[in-house]
Structure formats: C-alpha cells, structure tokens
Amino acid sequence: MSFCSYYDTQQCHSCSWIDYHYAEQLKLKGEHLHTLLNPYKPEDWLKPATSPLKGFRNKAKMVATPTLEGIVLGLSEEVSLIECPLYDISMQKTLNTIQEWLRELGIKGYDVRLRKGELKYVLLTKSKSNGSMMLRFVLKSHGIIGRLENGVDDLIKRAPDLKVITVNIQPVHMAILEGDEEIFLTEQRRLEERFNGIPLYIRPKSFFQTNPEVAEKLYRTASEWADESKPKILWDLFCGVGGFGLHCATGDRSIVGIEIEPEAIECARDSATQLELKNVRFESLDAASFGASSGEKPDVIIVNPPRRGLGEQLCKWLIRVNADRILYSSCNATSLAKDLESLSGYSVRRVQLFDMFPHTTHYEVLVELVLV
Template sequence: MSFCSFYDTDACRSCSMIDLFYGEQLNEKGALLHKLLHPFEPKQWLKPSPSQLKGFRNKAKMVAIPSRDGIVLGLSEESSLIQCPLYDVSMQHALGQIQTWLRELKIQAYDVRVKKGELKYVLLTRSAHNGTMMLRFVLRSHGIIGRLKNGLDDLVARVPKLTVITVNIQPIHMAILEGEEEIFLTDQTRLEENLNSIPLFIRPKSFFQTNTDIATKLYKTASEWAGESKPKIIWDLFCGVGGFALHCATPERHIVGIEIEAEAIACAQESAKRIGFENLTFKALDAASFGAESGERADVIIVNPPRRGLGEQLCKWLERVGSERILYSSCNAQSLAKDLENLSGYRVNRVQLFDMFPHTAHFETLVELVKN
C-alpha cells in the first residue's frame, strides 16, 4: 500500500513508482542514467538531489468531466483528483472550492463523446513564495465567460489566494491543452515567485518547473558551476522565465536569455528590471534562429531544451560556436544521450540527478560539458 488512495484503488496510475521505497526510486533512476551516460565516461557523478514526497507540485492540470452531479475535476465521473497528495493542502482546498463553485453555476463540462459542453480543463498554479495562485479555465468557446465573470467575486471570497484568473479558448476537438487566446478576468496578470532571493514571474503560458524546491536547488547548482571559470558572457537557451540566466547574473557579466514563448520572455524581462542589472538581455526567439544570427561567442552556454532535446542541427551549431563549457539541463535522459553523441567535441565532466518528478520514472539531469 502506498500513501495515495487513488493509486491503491487503481483510480490513477500516473505515479508508477509510488509503491517503492523512495531510496529504491532514486536507485532505479540513477541506474538508468548511469547506463545511458556511461559511454561518455563522466569524470564525476554527484549524489542525486532528493525531493519531498508529498505536496511538491506547484501545478495542477485537471480534466473537466461531466457527471450527473455536475463537473468532476479528475479522471472519471467517480474519480475526482482534487485531493491528490502531490498538491499541498492549500491547492487541494482551492480545487475543492472551484469544483463546488462550478457546479453551483451549472457550468457544463465538455463531453468529448458528443462534442458538447464548454469547460475542458482547470489549470491551477501556486507560488511557494507567498501562496498566491493562478487559475485558468480552458473553454471551447466564449459562451460562458459572462457567467464566470458574474460569479468571480464569490469564488475569490472562498479562495482569497486566487489573484490571477484567466480564460483560455481552445475550440478544437483534439487533446490539446490550451489555445492561442487568453482572456484575463483579473487585473493582476502574473504570479510572483522567489527562488534563492531571485524574483521570478509566472504568466499563463510561460514555462515554470513543477517542483519549486528542486528547481531552487537546480538553479543554485547551475549558477555555482557556471561561475567557477568566471565567465564574462553566458547564453541561456530555452530560458523560460529566466531561472538559470537570472541566477547567473552579476553586475559585470553579460547574459543573453533566449526563449520562443513571448510571455515567458516578458516575465524574464520583469525580473531583470527588479534585479536592476543592465547587462541582462532576454529575446523571444527560437534557439536555432538565435544560433544563426549570433556573431559573438559565449564563455558558457546553458541549455534547457524540451523533452525532444536539442537535435542534431543545434548540436552542430554549438560545436561551431566552441564555448569552453556547456551546462545541459535535461528532463529526458534518452534525448540527452543522443545529443551528447552529437556533441563529440565536448567531454562530460560532471553529472547530477535532480528528482523533479518523484514517484515516476522521470527526472532532471544537470550535465557539465567541457571543450576537448
């Protein structure tokens, strides 16, 4: 038996390793990482950075499901996941209040079988810094926005920590989480987070790590590794809201952060203003586009690509740039290993596992590459 009743009753099997002792989970993940990276002969394997076991997730992505009693936030008519132990008690309480409020408003969940109803998903994000939350309703159309607005004061009275509330329009009958159009129902448009005394901001479409405690350790470690050679220029590719770049910032160091999502860049720019360093630059570009246009050479390059990895083309460009060191933060050890094959001009110096996703087979890896 695990500590999760949803897993034990087969209602949810997302946490496939939850019935293992946590030490066994880390051992299995470490063994996989060693197997994949052994051919590259890392000089140093550092101890894994462990996570809390409960209440560590700062994001909840809930499917809205129709039932006779009204909307259910979870997996099926019988299985609401609002009390998932991966969320802290404040998020569980908020999700419960949101579900009750939606039922009282008689909001209809989108039924994929008959293509009727309005609400598709409820997305909730919590700041560990001050406990404030961002709530997003993903709708099929604009049809019920007025009803949501009319009941908003009541919802906020029940959950005062809800400071950012939006509607996202996703009209396509496909398993796509969100659409292009985002409509703010509140004056406030972003959450403020604070990691290692660095202010970070989260807007609806900006990427942010799901495990705040582990993200704090990951950013701190990367900034320490990056700073050891006293680099003058650092590039942060796939920078998101700027976590790595901002942690590496110093008054004398020039840092450029690149991210394709404009909302994330807006957050990073807000953080840079708050810090007050003028040599921090963030651009909304595809990393490959930046690679094609950049004329200078960075001393250290930090990359944090999506699960698909960097790909052969970007790896070849990194080799041509020839920076002395690359720090690679990966959420997919398989694609990391493929990219390391394409970065043959570098040797693996240090490797550390960060358990961003306890109870699953997933984890984050930070690798330091040094030019041959």
C-alpha cells in the first residue's frame, strides 16, 4: 500500500512509481540519465537533488466533470482528486471549498461527449513563500461569467488565501488547457513567490516550476555554476519569469532574458525592478528570432527549453555564438541527449539530476557544457 488512496484503489495512475521506495526511484532515474548521457563522457556526475515526497506541488489542474451529484474536480472519469497528497492540506481544503461553491451555484461541468456545459478546468496555484493562491476557471464561453463574478466575494470569504481569480475562455472542442482570453475577477493580478530570497511573480499564463523546493535548488545551483567564471555577459533563453537570470544577476553583469510569453516577461521585469537591477533586460521574443538578430557575444548562456528541446537550428546558432559555457536545464533528457549530439565543439563538464517530479519517470537535469 502506498500513501495515496487514489492510487491504491486504482482511481488514479498518474504517479506510476508511488509504490517504489524513493531510493529506488532515484536509482532508476539515474540509470536512465546515465544511459542517455554516458556517450558524451561527462567529467562529473553530481548527487541528485531530492524532493519531499508529499505536498510538494504548487499547482493543481482539475478537470471539471459533470455528475448527478454535481461538479467533480479531478479526472475525466468522474474521480475527485481534491485530496491528492501531492498538494498540501491548504490546497486540498481550498479545492474542496471551490468544489462545494461551484455545486451551490449550479455550475455545470463541460461534458466532452455531449459538448454541453461551461466549466472545463479549474486551475489552482499556490505561492510557497506566503501561502496566497491563484484560481483560474477555464470556460467554453462567456455565458456564466456573471454568476461566477457575483459569487466571488463569498468564495474569498470561505477561502481567504485566494488572492487572484480569473476566467479563461477556451471555446474549442479539443484537449487544449487554455485559450487566449483572460478575464480578471479580482483586482490583484499576480502572486509573489520567493526562491532563495529572489522575488518571482506568477501570472495566469506564465510558466512556473511546479515543485518550489527543488526549483530553488536548481536555480541556486545554476547561479553557483555560472558565477565560477565571473561572466560579464549572460543570456537566459526560454527564461520564463526570469528565475535563472535573476539568480545570476550582479551589479556589473549584463543579463538578457528571452521568452515568447509576454506575461512571463512582464513578471520578470517586475522582479528586476523590485531588485533595482540596472543591467538586466527581458524581452518577449522567440529564442530563434533573438538568435538571428543579436550581435553581442555572451560568456555564459543558460537554456531551459520545453520538452521538445532546442532543435537542430538553434543548436547550430549556439555553436556560431561560441559562448564559453552553456548551462542546459532540461525536463526531457531524451531531447537533451539529441541536442548534445548537435552541439559539437562543447564537452560535458558536469551533470546533476533534480527530482522535480517524484513518483513518476520524469525528472529535471542540469548540464554544464564547456567550449572545447
């Protein structure tokens, strides 16, 4: 028996390794990573950065399923997951309050088969540093916004940790999590988080790591590795809300962060302003577009691409830039290994696994590449 009743009763299979001893999970992930990266002969394999086993997730993504008893938040198979042990008690209680509130309002979940109902998803994010939460309702249309808006004050009274509440419109009948339109039902529009004393901001569409404790270790490690050669110019590509770049900022170091999502860039700029950083610039651009236009040569480049990796074209551009070092943070070691094959001219100095996703086969890895 595991510590999760959903898994033990076969209601949820998301944490496929939850009944493995944690040491075994780390061993299997390490073996997988070694198999992929051993051909590149890393000089140093560092000890994995571990995670808490429960209550470590800061974000819940709930399907809003219609049932005879009312709306259920969880999986599409009418299984409630509001007591998932990956969320801490405060998130579990808030999810329970939201579910009860939605039922009282008579809100109908979206029936995929019949294409009826309004509410598709409920997304809840928590700031580890201050406990505040952001709630997003993903709707098919604008039809029930008034009902939600009229009940918001009552919901906040019941769940006072809710500080940001929004509605996202996703009208397409496809498994797409969110649409382009975001409507705020509260005056506050962002959450503040702090990693290693650095203020970071979370807005509805900005990517943010889901395991704060391990993310803190990842950012701190990248900063320490970057600082070793005292770079004057550092680029942070796929920078999100600026976590890597802000951790590497110093008074005389030039930092450029590039991210395609404008909301994430707005968050990064807010952090830089609060820290009174003068030599830090964040731009909403595609990394490939920036790569084609930039003229300066960085000493260090940090890349944190999506699961698909960098791709051959961006790897070729990085080779032309010819930075002394590249720090590559990856959530998909398979695409990382493929990119390493394309990054000829660099050797792998060190590798560290960061267990961002316990009880699953997934993990994050940080690799330092050095110009040969």
